[in-house]
Structures are given as C-alpha cells and as structure tokens.
Amino acid sequence: MTATDHLPDATPTNWVDRYAPAALRPWLKLGRFDRPTGIWLLMLPGWQGIALAAAMERQAPNPVLMLEFFLGAALMRAAGCAYNDIVDRDFDAKVARTAGRPIPSGQISVKQAWAFVVACALVSLAILLTMGWVAIALGVASLGLVAAYPFMKRITWWPQAWLGLTFNWGALLGYAAATGHLSWPAGLLYASGFFWTLGYDTIYAVQDLEDDALAGVKSSALRLGDAAPKAVLGFYVAAFVLALAAAWVGGLGPLFLPPAALFGVHLSRQAARLDVKDGVAALALFKSNSLAGLLLVMAMAAGMWSGPASSI
Template sequence: METIQSRTTQGRVADAPSGHWVYRALPRWLWPYAQLARWDRPIGWWLLLWPCWWSAALAAVSFAAPGEPLTTLLPPPSHIVLFLIGAIAMRGAGCTYNDLVDQGIDMKVERTRSRPLPSGQVTRHQAWAFLVIQALAGLAVLLQFNDFAILLGISSLVVVAAYPFMKRITNWPQFVLGLAFSWGALMGWAAAFADLDPPALLLYCGSILWVIGYDTIYAHQDKEDDAIVGVRSTARLFGDNTKYWLVGLYGGALVLFALAYAAAEAPMPALAGLVAAGAHMARQIAVLDIDDPDQCLRLFKSNSVVGWLIFLGLIGGGVWMAVKPLL
C-alpha cells in the first residue's frame, strides 16, 4: 500500500510502466489524462488496430490477379493512418468510459485503486470532458470514410457502451470485449467496398475468439481481487482448464481466419503469416502459468506479435501477386 500511495503522490498509477515517454515529455498536470487514455500502455490500441489493418489488407488482396499494380494490392496509406489515429482515440475514450463506470470497483482492487479517478487526481466532470474530446477525434476520423463505413462505425458504440457492465452480469465479459475490439475487422472491408461480405464476417468472428483468448490471459492477473469484489471473467470461469479453452479459442480463430482468406481468394503466401501467428499462439499456451501475474501480462502484450505476423503475411501476399509474373 505504501508503494501505491507514493506513486500516486508522484502522479503515477501503481502499475504504470517506468521510463515511458508520457512521464518524460508531458507536463505533470497531463499525466492523469494520459493514464485515463492509457497512452502509457499502447498495447491496447495496437490490439484494437490489428483487426482494422487485417481487414484493410485482406480487402486489398481479395480476388487479386497476378501482375496487378502493387498500389492496388496494398491497403491505401490513408486508411492505414486513419485507422491508427482512430484506434488511439477510441481506445482512449473507451478506457476513460470504463474507468468512469468502474470507479467503485477500481477502488477495491489493488492494481487499479491508484488510477486517476479512484485516487482523486481528476474529477468525474473532467474525465467526461476528456472522453468527449477523444470521441470527437474518433468521429473526425470516421467521417473520412464512406457513408456505409460511417454508419457501421457508429453502430459499434452500442457494444462499447455495454461492455463495462458485462463483468457484473455474465461470466463472459471477454466475449463482449471481443465484439467491440474486433469491429475493425468489419471496418477495413467496409471502408474499401462500402459493404460487408463473408470474408469480413469470418475475419470478425475469428478475431472475437482471439480477443477472448488473450483477454482471458490478461484477466488472470486480477482473479483473486475479482473474486472478492464479485467481478466475473472467463479467467475465473475457465480456472485450471484455461489452457484447454485457449486451444479451442486460438485454434478456432485460426480456422476462421483461414476461411476468410479462402472466401476472399487471398494469395497463398498470405497463409505464411497465419502459420507463424499460430506458432506464436501455441507458444503462449505452452508456457502460460495462470498463477504468475507478471507472465500473464507479458503473454497478453505479446499478442501484438500475432497482429504483425498476420498483417505482414497479407502484405507479403499482395507483393507476391504483383511480382508473380516476373518470377
């Protein structure tokens, strides 16, 4: 408790990463807002971003013919940048909203009681104002896409708004998180085609399983405190059977991703990234110790590697199709 209090006094939450640019570059009065948005923990927006980039890359290589210009076989750079900005803004808004909803719970959990709201570093009015600013930034990004994608993006807010309450009423809040964090798998395709087709829907379903898997690993950090305060999670539900569930979840995700590739007639080399991602997922399961919170956090963060492998595989597939006639 002394450690938590001392770090809170310095303006940092108990589990804040040391040496992050947030604490070197930003003035101290901005630290609580950076912590509300989790700018010091980029893994969250990376995990929100990956389905967007996957979907955009899959749309670019779908039904591709050998020898097409490389520029048509890669996702538009503007979409890549817009999804990046949107993921950072909306992940920050979502975390701020989650902290507003969970303030009472966070006060009872060792890892979270020193966050800006429960520790009193910001007021609820200030947090709401910050949430609105971030949401407006996300809206500005969304308005750059076609009308179908705009409506699709707005519709995701229903799931986002419901998620923080799910841990109180179901053992499967990670499923609802999957619905929200996988929405980008629909958005990338919609931004390209102003429609939704089987490849995007299969990619979305696969991403949901992936999210449930990695967030189950993450939730094992707090399972003791969660049991005390009555917070539900798949970590508590799966318990000692977590590894078996992860085999099913990660395995199902890979199968659905492969079906999405097949439905889009993606180039075969794209599967190399999927195979590499599967190997990384298998390693997570093999080494996982659900009673080691530090390791759970590391394995959770390592899912950004999965994101890179799948994305680069799709990019490689596009490059392959462009140069294939020359080989």
C-alpha cells in the first residue's frame, strides 16, 4: 500500500487522501487524522464533564476550555494511536484492515513513530499545564491507562473494557478542569462512559472477528460471538441509566431529558441493528457514536436551565 491509498476503515473521500501533501499523509495516517471519529470519541467525554460541571453551577460551558479539550484530544489520540501501532506492528501486519498502516507497511520507522509520540505528548502537556492541579494530576495518571492498553488484547477477552477506562478519563478531567475538584456526578458520568465505550468498541471489533481469531488477538466481540448484540444493548442500558444518575445527583434541570432521551434511542438503535456477520455495517454503527456522544453533551448543557426545585 502506498501513501496515496486510503486505509480500509477510512472513507475514500477523507481529507488526508484528498488534500494533504503526499509526504505528510503517512504521518497524518499514523495519528489517524484520516479517521476523525476517534478524536470525537476521546474528546466528547471531556466536553460532557465540562458541560456537567457548568450545568451544576447554572452556567454555560467554557468555550476556551472546550477548545483546549478538542486540541488535547486530537493530539493525545494521535500519540496513543502511534504508540499502539508501535506495540502492535507485528499483529497489524497479519490483519487485512491494519496491514497498510504506516508502520507495518514500512512507510514510517519505529524510531520515527516514537518521535511523533513524544512531539504530540509534549504539546498536549503544554495544554494540560494551563489547567488546575487536580486536572494536571488526572492527566498524568491517565498515561498509565494509555500505556497498558495495547497489551490488553494479549491477556484478556475484554480490551474494550480497558479502552472504556482510558477513553472516558476525559469526563473526570473535564469536570476537574472546570471546577478544580471531583464529585459523585463526575464519577457517575465516567461510569456511564465506560459502558458506552464497552458497547461501541465491541461493535468496532466485529470488523476483525476472523482476522483477530487467526492472529490470536482477543476481543469482546470474539468472546461474545452471536450474543454480542444483546450484550451491547445491556452495556448501553447501563450507560444510559448512569448518565441519568449523574444528572440526577448533579441536580440538573428537566431540559436535560429530551436530548438524553435521544441519546438513549440512538444507542438502542445501534444494538438493534448490529449484525456480527456484517463488518461494514458495524463500522457505520461505530462511527455514529460521535452523534450519540454529542447528544449527551447537549443534554448536560441543557440541564443548566431551571432551579433546584425543578431539577430532575
């Protein structure tokens, strides 16, 4: 595969393949900038935490803080993807969907990839240092989760659960950056995000069922088999209930409920449409979680309206 070929899980019309200079394409693909869904899924828990904190104070979310989380998520996702590809380069070479990635295909060396990881991490650190000490401590603590993630598929059938712990750390970080502390609503939101990620990443893993089995890679989709749709529904029910609990404990107003209901409907439709024999459809369902997460951000932000007496 050349630098001009799009990868199987990136749309043929993605901006990297259409507009980026050929010399930059391997680097942008190393950071998955041709597949922005992951940026959204890493960023949205942070936005949810910021919106929850603001709603509890009956304020609008801080736009500067939300921009910082967007930039930080894009950079840390790029660093995490490159690190994951360094660790998984031998596995990736055996899987059709990942064999064309820059490292296994030889477009970028392991040494160059490490330099990319360090550069992204340093810029992200500069952004993190603009936040309070609680947020800084949480940001540093997240590195342990990130470092361990690529090895989970070797030792457990549930690497998706570890990704849930990792990707939703931003809910705690966003809340702490907005308030300077943590609270039970933030913890409940984090738990909600854990089950949300467990659901959508199980859907994502459906694409690789045959290749993962041949390569000896473990996943929740392989472990669950034909029971995956029912399990995903269960994960999503838990995510929805915990999101409601976060809003309830946080004293959010009733305007939280309409977009939250749409969030729940969106998740239930994903579970209903999941077919473990259709990897292409599974990828589309996975990508739709950008909208699902944005609906929950909107729900949290809408909860700022109304006084404590009329909270949900």
